[in-house]
Amino acid sequence: MRSGAGAAGGQGPSGTVVHHPISSDPGLDARARLWLADADRVVVPARPAATVMIVRDGAGGPQVFVQRRVATMAFAPSTVVFPGGGVDPADHSLDPATPGLAELAGAMGVTPEEAAPYAAAALREVEEECGVRLSVSDLRGRGHWVTPEFEPRRYDTWILAAGMPPGQHARGTTTESDHSTWVRAADLLSRHTAGEVRMLPPTVVSLEQLAAFDDATTFLADRPRVARVLPQLVETAAGSLVLRTVLP
DSSP states (O other): OOSSSOTTOEEETTEEEEEEEOTTOHHHHHHHHHHHHOTTOOOOOOEEEEEEEEEEEETTEEEEEEEEEOTTOSSSTTBEEOSEEEOOGGGGGSOTTSTTHHHHHHHHTSOHHHHHHHHHHHHHHHHHHHOOOOOGGGOEEEEEEEOOTTOSSOEEEEEEEEEOOTTOOOOOOOTTEEEEEEEEHHHHHHHHHTTSSBOOHHHHHHHHHHHTOSSHHHHHHOOOOOOEEOOEEEEOTTSOEEEEEEEO
8 A cells, every 4th residue: 555554454553444445436436536636635624523323222232323315415425324414603502511511521532612512513413313302411422533635525523422312213304314214233334345335434433333232331331442533545556545544
């Protein structure tokens, strides 16, 4: 590779290195190659965002609620994602003293003031997109990913998790998706490997983490090391492009 180790991944100086091929997505591959060939590469600012893995116990292990974005979306069309979206101006009004926010901020390695708009966006987006009402104290920190620099639309995203509240029902309530469902992480990962569904690296890694647990309670009790992850675009010796990611 022009940058990094073998395509299967390995151990880097600060964490596990994984490589996600992008050749299976012609549009993504084309954008990446155009950006690499541009002598004046433009890196657009990443918009703050939050997404939530809503989990529950099901037959055969924990399940997570996912949605498939409609094909007309400018960012990640026809891609399976967790509910979430960008931080809006109103999200900055959440009181840093809100119960549960200090604990969430500690798990993410930031101050409550910094965590507040992300938590507010997570609660708002989940209710808007799947009709589920969560509280800040329901949220758990899972990851922090930034969209690769070659993308024309970029997000600085917190990945959070929450248990499905008793008495509520998740359903697709947004025009931004055309399919919503509960699924076992292992099943969705198998479909992704087979090329049946499209997912971004943050979703794949998050599902791999969930698949390692026997139940939702244990998953939510887990406190992973969280650090900012920015996948780097690299070219292999064979000329294919991959996203090289160093996980915490």
